[in-house]
Amino acid sequence: MKKLLPYFFLLGTAMSCDEPAQETTNENVVSESAASPADKVLQKGSSTWFTYEGTVPCADCSGIKTTLQLENRPEKEAREYKLTEVYLGTPDGDRSFESAGLYEVTYGTDGNPGAMVITLLDDQGNPTKHFLQERDAKKFTLLDKNKNKIATDLDYSLTIK
Template structure:
């Protein structure tokens, strides 16, 4: 009999505790415009700390690479990036009598880590790394495959 009473007692407490309504507490907080700005800046700081290739690396200078070519022995490419935000591009198709020269303004993408060079004849994206550039495909991704290393530009100066 004691076991039955105890069992019903525990069962009753269980049912009562399951039906217990939770009360919500609402707290109103007033934040001034200055505080909001600080919070916004803190949030951005956690996502992006402001350091990128554009403002942290010594990216200006001349770079060179010999790119793969389907119908020649390679494309000797020279790119000069200037601190003023401009570029010069020169490409010579080896074993052919073909040269391409172009110039224009540097556009920065991906928070300053990708230099986009778009001129009259060229439209290329390059990831800026320490003492070099890495050629990217049309979608802005690093080129993958057995010829990947040929798309690495070495800094000359």
């Protein structure tokens, strides 16, 4: 009888396991503590705008103060941008130019598969400017027209605000 006692214990344990009356999953459960503030902002039907600022070099002025605003709306395929460029210290004083339109996002470059490239488009859908955001970076770097980094020691970056 003592030898059978462990078997009875295992049998009793196995029989006490019961299937739940209704199967539950966590597929649609969103934990409030796990959701970041950005996740809460980007709910369906809402937009948020990210702003990047910096002063990039200029050949015939003291710099171009650049403000780039990018829309992020989850369900929207075509996303909008607003670009303000102020040419500082020109012979005619500071000159401001504004443009707006749509932008495209592509991932990966020849040297960096984790990079993200933002391409600003004009009214006809032609690319006007390219910006590189490397993985986990809080800044965009202006690229040349062929989507390559500009070979210089000067700072062509915009930082998130």
